[in-house]
Amino acid sequence: MHNLCIIFAGMARIICKRFRFLPVLFFLFSTGTYGQDTLPSFSAQLRPGNKVLVSWNNHFGKKIRQISIQRSADSLRNYKTIMTLPDPTIPQNGYLDQKVIDTNHYYRLYILLDSGKYIFSPSKKATRPKPAPPATVVKTEKKPSEPVQNKHTTPIPPAPVAEKNKPAGETVVPAPIPERFILIERRDTVIGRISEKQIQRFRDSVSLKTKDTLVMLHPDTLEIRPFIPADVFRPSRFVFMDKSGLLHIELPDATRKKYMVRFFESDRTPLFDIKEIRDELLLLDKANFLHAGWYLFELYEEGKLKEKNRFFIARDF
Structure with missing residues (x-):
């Protein structure tokens, strides 16, 4: 019995030494399954004029009962709720914080589920949006030089002039242009977003069906300003x-x-x-x-x- 224990212990040490990378791989796979802006994570981006856009994707669906955005000058304490979303079940939502003077504040989300459980998201500071990806360079093999044609063959067209600053043997393929989305706001609250192709149809719908006004605050933000009727005074007859x-x-x-x-x-x-x-x-x-x-x-x-x-x-x- 003592010898069997020694044998099993030795085998265990060999397996641990040979496969010691397994826990690291599992950790890498487990941390990569969540998107950066999918609840309980979120995105906090700086906007012009000392404004911060807090946004996220909701994969909980109808299971969310409440989402509140909290702000603090400290990453651990003194958080105060600055906004509670009227409809927390929207798949893509957010809030534009326009009342902050110092953009070094921390943000976090309070998420209440329909089961009664609640979650506090990790806190983070606002950062600037990432620039668009550069053009992709695809290397191609050099073709062997063709034999010189005689006078009875079809003349060879002149070789195209090489582009400036492009290495020989490489072809520049432009990166695909990502589809732009425009945020829709009403009274400092993000109520949704639409693609750039749908803006004109959305404008026509608002102008024909409502008396509201659409204002382009930024290249990526469209605000709906509700119509306020004029106050007309009618004296009482009593x-x-x-x-x-x-x-x-x-x-x-x-x-x-x-x-x-x-x-x-x-x-x-x-x-x-x-x-x-x-x-x-x-x-x-x-x-x-x-x-x-x-x-x-x-x-x-x-x-x-x-x-x-x-x-x-x-x-x-």
Whole structure:
């Protein structure tokens, strides 16, 4: 039994010495299976104007419940959430951080799965995008010189002039041009991306179906600016100011129904209420209000909101 143990121990040492490279190969294969910008990893790239684009590919699909982007001046602590994505299940998503002064900050992602488990991604600093790959040079074998033709043969065309700075016997093959993608933003949030070929169709769709505006912020970023309708003031027919500076409260059904009016400042700070109005016409002097400008009111009929509007008190001078 003792001899068998010695034999097995010797065999184990031989196997370990002969195949000691196996753990290293396994480590290399295991680390190469994840892309650089696939969750939980992500990309952080510098953009013009001290902006940082944080982006990633989502292979978790519908299993993600929340993704929050966190920023810190330290790589280990003091992280603060700067953005929580409204839809974390988008396959390709990101966020453009425009409010950072120092681009030396660290970023990380907080990922919450539908199972209740959560993941913190490795932290990283923003880097500049990698330049496009150079042209590929393919070496070709030199052809043997052809025999000199006589006068009865077809003349040999002149040899092409060698390109400048190109080594003899080498052919320069241009690298394939990668397809460009444009990021789509709405209110500082990246909502998707489209290829450069689809930009015109996307512009036409937005202009025909919405009143929003498209603005090209950078060569690779397109912003959707939502349409904000103009604020058109329509005076109330129940509560309004006349030219003499009196506020009219005209309620034709005041004798049969219960009315109440509540007044507010323009920032919705409460001023005062008039409860149980029994007169069909009630006049208030503008001295009841603190200053000139806009005021808000709410008119209630039988305890239910009948109208929300505003009125303007002009200055005396």
